Amino acid sequence: xTEVLDAPSSEGEQPAVAGLPALLRDTDQWxxxxxxxxxxxxxxxxxxxxxxxxxxxxxxxxxxxxxxxPTSDIQVISNLxxxxxxxxxxxxxxxxxxxxxxxxxxxxRPDNIWGFPSYALSEAVRTRSLGPxxxxxxxxxxxxxxxxxxxxxxxxxxxEAQRIRYWDMLQRGDVExxxxxxxGGYFVLYTDRWAEEPVQRVVRCRDVHLAVGxxxxxxxxxxxxxxxxxxxxxxxxxxxENHEHVYHSLARRPGTVxxxxxxIVASRVxxxxxxxxxxxxxxxxxxxxxxxxxxxxDRKYKMAKRPGSxxxxxxxxxxxxxxxxxxLKAEMRRLxxxxxxxxxxDIGGTTTAWRREWQRQLRIARNEGWYRVICGSVAGVxxxxxxxxxxxxxxxxxxxxxxxxxxxxxxxNADVTEHQVLNDILVHGGARMNDSxxxxxxxxxxxxxxxxxxxxMYVTGAASLGGPFPGVDTFLGLxxxxxxxxxxxxxxxxxxxxxxxxxxxxWCRWLRGRQI
Amino acid sequence: xxxxxxxxxxxxxxLLALIGSIVTLAITPFLPVDGPLGDRYQATFVVxxxxxxxxxxxxxxxxxxxxxxxxxxWPTLFGLLTLVxxxxxxxxxxxxGTLPYLPGSVPAWAFxxxxxxxxxxxxxxxxxxxxAPFIRWRFxxxxxx
Numbered sequence: 205x206t207e208v209l210d211a212p213s214s215e216g217e218q219p220a221v222a223g224l225p226a227l228l229r230d231t232d233q234w235x236x237x238x239x240x241x242x243x244x245x246x247x248x249x250x251x252x253x254x255x256x257x258x259x260x261x262x263x264x265x266x267x268x269x270x271x272x273x274p275t276s277d278i279q280v281i282s283n284l285x286x287x288x289x290x291x292x293x294x295x296x297x298x299x300x301x302x303x304x305x306x307x308x309x310x311x312x313r314p315d316n317i318w319g320f321p322s323y324a325l326s327e328a329v330r331t332r333s334l335g336p337x338x339x340x341x342x343x344x345x346x347x348x349x350x351x352x353x354x355x356x357x358x359x360x361x362x363x364e365a366q367r368i369r370y371w372d373m374l375q376r377g378d379v380e381x382x383x384x385x386x387x388g389g390y391f392v393l394y395t396d397r398w399a400e401e402p403v404q405r406v407v408r409c410r411d412v413h414l415a416v417g418x419x420x421x422x423x424x425x426x427x428x429x430x431x432x433x434x435x436x437x438x439x440x441x442x443x444x445e446n447h448e449h450v451y452h453s454l455a456r457r458p459g460t461v462x463x464x465x466x467x468i469v470a471s472r473v474x475x476x477x478x479x480x481x482x483x484x485x486x487x488x489x490x491x492x493x494x495x496x497x498x499x500x501x502d503r504k505y506k507m508a509k510r511p512g513s514x515x516x517x518x519x520x521x522x523x524x525x526x527x528x529x530x531x532l533k534a535e536m537r538r539l540x541x542x543x544x545x546x547x548x549x550d551i552g553g554t555t556t557a558w559r560r561e562w563q564r565q566l567r568i569a570r571n572e573g574w575y576r577v578i579c580g581s582v583a584g585v586x587x588x589x590x591x592x593x594x595x596x597x598x599x600x601x602x603x604x605x606x607x608x609x610x611x612x613x614x615x616x617n618a619d620v621t622e623h624q625v626l627n628d629i630l631v632h633g634g635a636r637m638n639d640s641x642x643x644x645x646x647x648x649x650x651x652x653x654x655x656x657x658x659x660x661m662y663v664t665g666a667a668s669l670g671g672p673f674p675g676v677d678t679f680l681g682l683x684x685x686x687x688x689x690x691x692x693x694x695x696x697x698x699x700x701x702x703x704x705x706x707x708x709x710x711w712c713r714w715l716r717g718r719q720i
Numbered sequence: 721x722x723x724x725x726x727x728x729x730x731x732x733x734x735l736l737a738l739i740g741s742i743v744t745l746a747i748t749p750f751l752p753v754d755g756p757l758g759d760r761y762q763a764t765f766v767v768x769x770x771x772x773x774x775x776x777x778x779x780x781x782x783x784x785x786x787x788x789x790x791x792x793x794w795p796t797l798f799g800l801l802t803l804v805x806x807x808x809x810x811x812x813x814x815x816x817g818t819l820p821y822l823p824g825s826v827p828a829w830a831f832x833x834x835x836x837x838x839x840x841x842x843x844x845x846x847x848x849x850x851x852a853p854f855i856r857w858r859f860x861x862x863x864x865x
Contacts, residue, residue, distance in 0.1 A: 270855070311851075311858070317855065318851045318852050318855055319851055319858065320848045320849065320851040320852055321848065322848065325848065340796055341796055341797055341800075342797055343795065343796070344795065345795065345797065503790075505790065505792075506787045506792075507787040507788050508787065508788055508789055508790040508792070509790060510790045511790070519790070519791070520791060524790055524791045524792055524793075525722050525791040525792070525793040526722045526791060526792035526793055526861075528722065528859070529721060529722050529858050529859040529860065529861055530721075530722030530723060530724055530727075530792055530793060530861045531722070531723075531724050531725075531786075531792045531861065532792055533859070533861065534724050534860075534861055683859075684859050687855070687856065687859060691856075702855055704853035704854060705853070707852065707853050707854070707855045708852050708853040711852040711853075
C-alpha cells in the first residue's frame with residue numbers, strides 16, 4: 205500500500221520511431237512476413253513484460269515463484285538497470301531518505317509474494333527487539349501504522365531479484381510499439397540503445413504485460429505555464445523532482461515557500477521545511493495552499509466517515525485498507541460500471557497519513573504563526589523581485605502572496621494518452637479507456653478488447669486504475685494484480701497454479717534464500 | 721488480512737478445526753482436571769466446537785462493528801482482545817456444564833488454560849504463517865473457498 209510507483213526518471217526520453225516502415229506503423233495487426241520484410245531482427249519469448257520497474261518485478265516474481273516458469277520463458281524490456289530505480293529516485297527527491305519510513309504496510313512486501321514474514325517481524329529478528337512487533341500489535345489505535353524503512357525495502361527487492369535471477373531476464377531497451385499478431389499473440393518492438401549501434405528488435409510473444417507507471421510529473425497549469433514562459437525551473441519546482449536547492453537556499457537566508465497540495469508528499473515537504481527551521485533556527489515561512497480545506501470528516505462510506513482536520517483528510521494508506529483484500533475489494537469487484545464509479549468517488553480524494561510527529565510539528569508551526577493555510581487555487585504566477593508573486597483565487601476574491609519558492613505537490617501525470625505505448629494500444633491495439641481515463645481491464649487485469657488469439661495483454665499499476673480493483677499503484681496492489689495475472693495464465697494452461705503444498709515449499713525456499 | 725464476513729467465518733472454522741484441534745490434542749492430557757482421558761478429550765473438543773459455532777454469531781457482531789471503521793479493517797489487537805468476551809461466554813457455559821455433549825462441568829482454570837492457548841495459537845497462525853500455504857487467502861478477505 206505504497207504511495208507512488210514508476211514514473212520516467214528523466215524527461216524527454218520518448219523513443220524515436222524513425223525508420224519504421226509506414227506499413228507497420230499504420231497497421232493494427234502485424235503478420236510475421238511484414239516484420240521479416242521490414243528487416244527487423246525478431247525472436248520468440250512466451251511472456252514479455254514492459255516497464256522494468258516494481259510492477260514488472262512483482263509480476264516476474266510471481267511468474268517465477270508461483271507460475272514456476274524458467275527465466276528463458278520471460279523477458280523484461282526496460283530502460284532501467286534495476287527495478288527499484290525509479291521508485292527510489294522518486295522517494296528520495298520527495299524527501300524520503302534511506303532511513304525514513306515509507307507509507308506502506310508491514311505485510312506489503314514486493315520481495316515476498318506471501319507477505320510473511322512481514323517487514324515488522326523481519327525488523328524484530330534483525331534488531332533483536334520486540335519493538336516492531338509491539339508496534340504492529342497496537343497500531344493504529346495506540347501508535348501510527350508500522351511502516352518499513354526505504355533502505356530495507358530496496359535491499360529486500362535487490363535480494364529477491366538476485367534469487368529469481370531477474371537480470372537474466374532483463375533486456376535493456378525502449379519499447380516503442382506493442383501490436384497484435386495476425387494468428388495470435390503480440391509483437392513488441394523496441395530500440396536497443398545500449399548496443400554499439402542503436403538497433404530495433406521485435407519480440408514475438410504469446411502474452412504481454414505492461415507496467416509502465418506514470419507518464420511523468422504533474423504540474424498545476426499555471427505553474428507549468430510560468431516554468432515554460434520564464435524558463436525558470438528553480439523557483440517553481442515539483443516535489444517529485446530534485447529540489448534540494450530550495451532547502452539549501454532557505455538555510456542561507458530567510459524565505460517564504462508556497463507548498464501546494466494536501467497529500468502525503470506535501471506532508472513530507474512540510475516535515476522537511478519545519479524540521480530544517482527548528483533544527484537550524486531558520487526563519488522560513490510557509491504558505492500552504494489547499495484547493496479543498498478539510499476541517500472534519502469529508503467522506504462517508506457505510507457507517508463510517510473519513511477523519512479530517514486543519515485542511516487535511518486522513519487515511520492510513522492511499523485507500524482505505526480494505527481495498528487490498530477486504531470488504532471494499534470484494535464489493536468493488538461485484539459492482540457494475542456505474543456502481544464502481546460511485547464507490548471510487550465515495551472513497552477517493554487526496555489524503556495523507558495522520559502521524560503524531562507531523563501533528564506536533566504543524567501544531568507548533570500554527571501556534572508560532574509562520575505556517576499559514578489558505579484554501580484556494582493558484583490563478584497565476586509572475587516573477588517579482590528575487591521571487592515569485594502568486595495570485596490565489598480564494599472564496600472572497602484574490603490574494604497575492606510573495607514567495608521565494610513554490611513547491612508543487614500535485615503529484616504525477618497518469619494520462620495514458622501521453623504515453624507512447626499506452627496510447628498506441630488505444631489507437632491500434634483494441635484497448636479502450638475506462639471512466640477514469642485509464643486502460644479498461646477485466647478482473648484478471650487483461651485489457652478488454654486487446655486479446656489476440658491465444659494471447660493476452662495485461663496492464664497493471666497506475667494505468668489500470670478505475671477497474672474492478674482500486675489500489676493498483678501500490679506494492680500490495682501490484683502483488684494482487686500479479687496474482688490475478690498469473691492465475692489467469694495458469695487457467696489458460698501456460699503455467700502452474702500454486703496450491704497450498706507448492707506454496708509452502710516455495711516459501712521455504714524463499715526463507716532459505718535459495719536461488720531459483 | 722482484512723476480513724470480509726464470509727472470510728471471517730471460514731477462517732474461524734478452518735483454523736479452529738486445524739490449529740485448535742492440534743493444540744487441543746496436545747494439551748488436554750496436561751489440563752488440571754480429573755476424569756478419564758476420554759471424557760477430558762470430549763469436554764475440550766465440545767468447548768472447541770462451541771467456540772466455532774458461537775463464533776459465527778460473534779463474527780456477525782464484529783462485522784457490524786467494523787462498519788464503524790473508515791478503513792473497514794480489523795486491527796491485530798482486536799483479534800487478540802476479542803478473546804475476552806468470547807472466553808467469558810463460552811467459559812460460563814462450560815463451567816455451568818450447559819454446553820451440549822459435555823460430560824460434566826469444566827473447572828474454570830482448566831477452561832481458561834485451554835481456551836487461551838487455543839486462541840493465542842490461532843491468532844498467531846492467522847497473523848502470519850497462514851499466508852505461506854494459502855497465498856490467496858489474505859487477498860480474499862480470509863475466504864478459503
